[in-house]
Amino acid sequence: MPRALNTLTLSDAKQMLQAGEAKAANLGIPYNIAVVDAGGALIAFTRQDGALAGSIDLAISKAKTARMFDKTTEYLAELAQPGAPLFGIEQSNGGNVVIFGGGLPVKYDDQIIGAVGTSAGSVEQDIAVAMAAAEAISPNAKP
Secondary structure, eight states: OOOOOOOOOHHHHHHHHHHHHHHHHHHTOOOEEEEEETTSOEEEEEEOTTOOTTHHHHHHHHHHHHHHHTSOHHHHHHHTSTTSTTTTGGGSGGGTOOOSSSEEEEEETTEEEEEEEEESSOHHHHHHHHHHHHHTTOTTOOO
16 A cells, blocks of 8 residues: 655755754854655765764764664663663664764654754764754754
8 A cells, every 4th residue: 555755855954954054053063964864865964174074974873773763862872771671772783873862853743754863072962963953844853
């Protein structure tokens, strides 16, 4: 049976990158910001001048992780602690699962339509930049 799938568009992703870049500038930290669509495929990425090269893969993997599991990477970190239900999850999917804050699913009308991942600052700063990006198209975004 055919089903409709809503997803982020390139236009949405550009708006998200712009909002994320503005938040990063406000923090005074050059950032890597990645946006994936509903299927988890990368649709847009930016690396601000001076952003850490080691954070490129982290930003992309945070976005993909958030979409793969439909949870924030911050929440997955809680679930992946020793003794927690998802301990060891970061070893799944070829080790491409990132379990610290900065990745979050993006919703529209309670449907996940993609995800954003950010990396360059502290976990708290990464979450703030990701939130700013998500709020550009989903005003009620929640971490």
